[in-house]
Amino acid sequence: MYHVSCIMYHVSSVMTKMDQTTYFGYKKLLVWQEAHTLTLLIYKITKHFPKDELFGLTNQMRRAAVSVTANIVEGQARATKKEFHQFLFMSNGSLVEVEYYIELSKDLGYISEKEFTDLYQQRIKVGKLLHRLIKSLS
Numbered sequence: 001m002y003h004v005s006c007i008m009y010h011v012s013s014v015m016t017k018m019d020q021t022t023y024f025g026y027k028k029l030l031v032w033q034e035a036h037t038l039t040l041l042i043y044k045i046t047k048h049f050p051k052d053e054l055f056g057l058t059n060q061m062r063r064a065a066v067s068v069t070a071n072i073v074e075g076q077a078r079a080t081k082k083e084f085h086q087f088l089f090m091s092n093g094s095l096v097e098v099e100y101y102i103e104l105s106k107d108l109g110y111i112s113e114k115e116f117t118d119l120y121q122q123r124i125k126v127g128k129l130l131h132r133l134i135k136s137l138s
Contacts, residue, residue, distance in 0.1 A: 025076055026072060026073045026077070029072065029076065029133070030129055031072060031126065031130050031132075031133050032069060032072045032073065032076075034122065034125050034126045034129055035065075035068045035069040035072060035091070035095075035126045035130075036069050037122060038065060038068070038069075038098070038122045038126050039065040039069050041118065041119055041122055042061055042062060042098070042119065043062060043065075045105075045111055045115050045119065046058045046061055046062060048110075049105075049110050050110070053110070057101065057105065057108075060097075060101060061098065061101040061102075061105070064094045064095075064097040064098045064101060065094075065098050067090075067094035067097075068091050068094045068098060068126065071087045071088070071090045071091035071094065072087070072088065072091050072130075075087025075088055075090075075091070084137060085134065085137045085138070088130060088133060088134045088137070091130060092130055092131075092134070095123065095126060095127055095130065098123060099120075099123050102116060102120055102123060103116075
């Protein structure tokens with residue numbers, strides 16, 4: 001028991017000494033912050049989608065939005081720029097998927113014109129930041 005406590009204390013003390021900006025580096029990326037905002041918007045808006053879309057468009061739209069953000073996080077944690085670059089490309093693919101779902105939602109009448117505009121503007125913002133980051137790693 002003492003041995004486990006000792007190890008836990010050691011891990012805890014190392015974590016408190018660790019530079020938090022390194023440990024949570026992805027949170028400092030503006031592209032991650034804006035992608036997270038997009039994901040939160042999508043969750044908020046899809047909450048009001050028809051119940052029969054729960055396992056259809058609602059699920060697909062949420063999963064694609066989460067994928068944008070998660071790929072940024074996973075890529076940032078990788079050991080090489082090349083790997084990070086690859087994950088950013090996957091993130092971009094998910095972002096394009098989100099774009100289609102936003103348009104489909106509007107065409108089906110699930111979102112208002114204002115909701116469409118808000119989502120689309122946030123999607124554009126994320127896309128520009130993502131492309132800048134990809135270009136900077138090239």
